[in-house]
Amino acid sequence: MAVNKNVNAGARTVRPRRRDAARNRDALIAAGRELFDANGLTPTLDDVARHAGVGVGTAYRHFPNKYALAQAVLAESVTDMLDAADRAAQLDDAAAGLAALFDAVLEPQAAKRALGRVLRDAPDTAPPVDDVHTRIENCIDTLLERAREQQVVRSDITATDIGVLMSLMGHLIERFGDVDAHLWRRFLPILLHGLRADAPAPLPGTALNTEDFISRLGRSTQP
Template identity: 40%
Template sequence: MGRQRGGAEPAAAGARPLRRDAELNRRRILQAGREVFAARGLQATLNDVAHHAGLGVGTVYRKYPDKQALAEAVFGEELDEIAAMAQEARAEDDAFAALAGFLERALARAAHNRGLRELMRHGIIEGAGPARARQEITLHCEHLLARARTQGALRDGVTEADIAPIAAMIDAVMALPAEHPSELWRRYLVILLDGLRAHPHQAPLPSLGGAD
């Protein structure tokens, strides 16, 4: 029995470095995925990610069987971080300023992340992680809008359903050719946000369906 115990200890000790190596590889793959998808968009391949990570393609496929699985993990993390921004905004006293600040921070992140913008535009990456984070972002935005409405800072008729189209309009501005295309969007975000503010004598907004 003594030999069995003596033989088991090196195996157990060897298992820990293997687990650490596996976790390090997983983090390398995720970080490489974030960088590659940000630079090249969702057309990037697992081979591209493996090359960027400095790992064999087989190592990547053992962790993530296809690009969809890796993209779900990458954008689950990305959207979790954006949800954390929205949650932080809820702590501010001025709800409209908090909403505006959150939108600016989230869109600034998207301005330098082609994959995130494609995800916003097409919504083609699903999975439990991204879906949960999207729901959390929506709930935080609903809370901020409700508070801004209570504080009298929000234009009548504005709802949480307006946020995604606003983000889409800014995404379209980001795609325009310009000397500094990644910064031009800030001008138009200010204009759009000003349209959300409560002002005296504003005309009623048309309904979301376009009918009176």
């Protein structure tokens, strides 16, 4: 082979971003972080662009839509969250593990007001957001099995049940988070206690299957 000017030989040829482009991209992410952390996903991509001191067109060339920018902004929080979830799944005490898992999933959502929305509603997801559902579900599966062995949850609870509860708590954070960012911590013990093993009667109905659960997770609330 002749001279290969591109360092990135194996991957698809990628010429480095121009310096002004990189600067603008960074400015957009910074502005996005600022606005999204403070106001959730309410601000428009136009808002973020203005706040970053660039034109709307620039914003839309760098990020196809608000959610793409939000994913860039929140990438680190998401990987942190997944790490924390994995750590929770490794706890031998299943009850503690479940509590830690809820914590791992909810605490970041309470800290970053846009995170919950991105996790649930982003129209097209990229790493690391794209496999949050799978990864978390694995953690749930692991802990749930362990919890059943240790008899610390009622046996008719399924993984999607836990998922539903997590999404409910996420909703609680979204709805009441600006009045009291820690309110979810108040309800977590109630929930966890409710999941405990001493069940007088089996849970009515059947749990959701994973597909239905995922499908309804996204933007459902109507006009």
